[in-house]
Amino acid sequence: MPASRILALLAALALPLGSVQALTWDETINGDLSDDGNAPTLVGTLDSGSNLFSGTMGALGGGPTMDADVWNFTIAAGYYLTGINLVDYSAQSGSLTNNSFMAIASGGTINMSDPSNHLSNALWGYGQDGFGNTYVDLLALLDAGPEFGGIGFNGPLPAGNYTFWIQEGADQINYSIDFVTAPVPVPEPGGLLLLGVAGLWSLRRRRR
Template sequence: MPVSRILAILAAFALPLGSAQALTWDETVNGDLSGDGNAPTLIGSLDAGNNLFSGTMGSLGGTGPLDADVWNFTIAAGYYLTGINLVDYSAQSGSPSNESFMAIANGSTIDFNNPLGHLSNTLWGYGQDGFGNTYVDLLALLDAGPMFAGFGFDGPLPSGNYTFWIQEGSDQINYGIEFVTSPVPVPEPGSLLLLGVAGMWVLRRRRR
């Protein structure tokens, strides 16, 4: 059996129990997600695979208090956040909106009033991301940001603790968003051998 296949099997057995069963948070079942950036809903560590969050945000007709949804989650060591996919989006008015907003921050809270502290943020626009289509790549939109100041990031998000905030300004929106976590790739045996050789070469040069 190839060494790479053996390593893959060992890695699978090393995953925590239950990691194959991705998490689902449905507001109609699990309760309303927090609307407070200082006290987000604590999700804990996301499972490997596709973790689905579904609920309602905004306000019908844009009147009355606007319902924000905010949740805090952890990407475990050895994993990356490789996708944030919009899998469902429908406006109560029947018309797509241009005023949906999302932001992500490092840590256990997110400041609604200070985008400088955001890792990234952006508006969702109908022309920009094609509302009504499934699997719209929201992570790519955040990666291309931030739109309103912030730190910015490049590529998949590494292990750590994050807070995610979504908001709609002029309608009531039903949404479904998948957070996809994937294990950090195990280096191929050939790569490990090259690293070992390079390390020995560096040691030999230091001894000279």
């Protein structure tokens, strides 16, 4: 066997079985995320498990221009979004009380001037939970909203295409946000059987 084939085989064997590279977007590596709600950065389909987005937004360099970050993603059929977790949030000013803005909408764009078609929107930040924790459940904040007008939703987000927008108006913010997806649970065979029996019993009672 050629040496190159042996090296390739050894490299493959060194990989953990079943390992999957989660989707990540790091602005220092992948480039700046869009600041245009009509042309968000297309990041593709979220992988099962963690999908990490890291970047910088707001008053970059202390200047008057406010940089938003907007990206479009897809949740595959058979999956849903179970969490949007704030892993890291730090302000250039050192403030622990910043409240940045976030919004999510269905489809490939998001209106940045009219919230009426937002699925939800809310304020988020390092001190959002009052304890200075950075692992804040942003999905729960959105689920409890919208704070500034919109459609609203309940529970995990189902399969589909969505656009997410974050914005800071007074500071430069470094952030990392983890989008977590999971397979939609399939009913156990026993549960399906019970549902079938219950359905037949109900039908029998109606025929009497």
